[in-house]
Amino acid sequence: MSLTYFKPRDRFDFSKDTLDIGNPLQWDRSQFLKHLFKRVFAIPEDRVKEFYPRHLAYYLSHHPTGTEEIFFKYFWSLIERQLKVLLNKDVYDKNHLRNEREIARLQKFTELLISLDRWNFHKSNDAVIAQQDSEIYGLRQEIIQLKADLKKATALETEGYINIPDGYRNTVLNLHLQMQELKTPEGKELMFSQTQSVWTKMICKYFREGDKEINHETIRRYFPSDKREPGDKHADIPAKSKLFTINPSKKRS
Incomplete structure (x- = not known):
């Protein structure tokens, strides 16, 4: 038809x-x-x-x-x-x-x-x-x-996390802040991110303090969006928590 x-x-x-x-x-x-x-x-x-x-x-x-x-x-x-x-x-x-x-x-x-x-x-x-x-x-x-x-x-998601002993959370935060200041021999930032929230979210997602979750709002004050003008809500890492210093290694011949 x-x-x-x-x-x-x-x-x-x-x-x-x-x-x-x-x-x-x-x-x-x-x-x-x-x-x-x-x-x-x-x-x-x-x-x-x-x-x-x-x-x-x-x-x-x-x-x-x-x-x-x-x-x-x-x-x-x-x-x-x-x-x-x-x-x-x-x-x-x-x-x-x-x-x-x-x-x-x-x-x-x-x-x-x-x-x-x-x-x-x-x-x-x-x-x-x-x-x-x-x-x-x-x-x-x-x-x-x-x-x-x-x-x-979610292929790279994991249920595991890195545990920090009680009282040493700020010590780890200080290490992350130091890593942001590291530069390559050419003078470029070794680790660069557009926002500080990348660091705080990473820490809260993959780290625990005494097997307990880290409060994102609590650690945000240590990571100001503008380091030149951190604002009133900013807080420095206490001196007692600055236990380690990251230094560049000596140049090898």
Whole structure:
């Protein structure tokens, strides 16, 4: 039946950008539907809008009693059915990437047809269900991607931490402050960060004092954002906690 709705490709038409259906040489007309979707998936995205009016014109020219409504409903039903088939395929299908591309193309056609639907056919129960299935599929794909991103982001996470003896937290803070002042032989900062919060968050995340968490708000006062004007809330490390000094090693010959 598709053969009467869509324009078949002319014999010996070898153009690469054709919108017509079929092969330039001999082909089985009983497989017309297969060739239809082969063309739907192959045409450039910027020519999708040309597909509908071209085949509508062909249909109307060959069916004096035909109407655009009849053509529209038939074309919509084909797109809707094929989209449902693809959406029901397992994400672990060996042709998953191809399925994804084809789903995206059919969704593009769906958007186009909805904009042309003067009969509100897309609001029928079947169409609404198909649209919901498409949205659910999209959400599932998003969940899969988010899980992959989360796995990648937490790959270096650890439940362990570096423990500091009770009363020596400030000693460790002082070492971190000293490390910020170290420079390479070329005069560049050995460790540079845009903000001091990087240091305080790192310490709170990976260090403990007496196996207890370190309060971020408590240690922030030792790491002013502007060392030249630290502000009233800034506090210096007590002298009694400055037990170690980091010095550059002697140059080796």
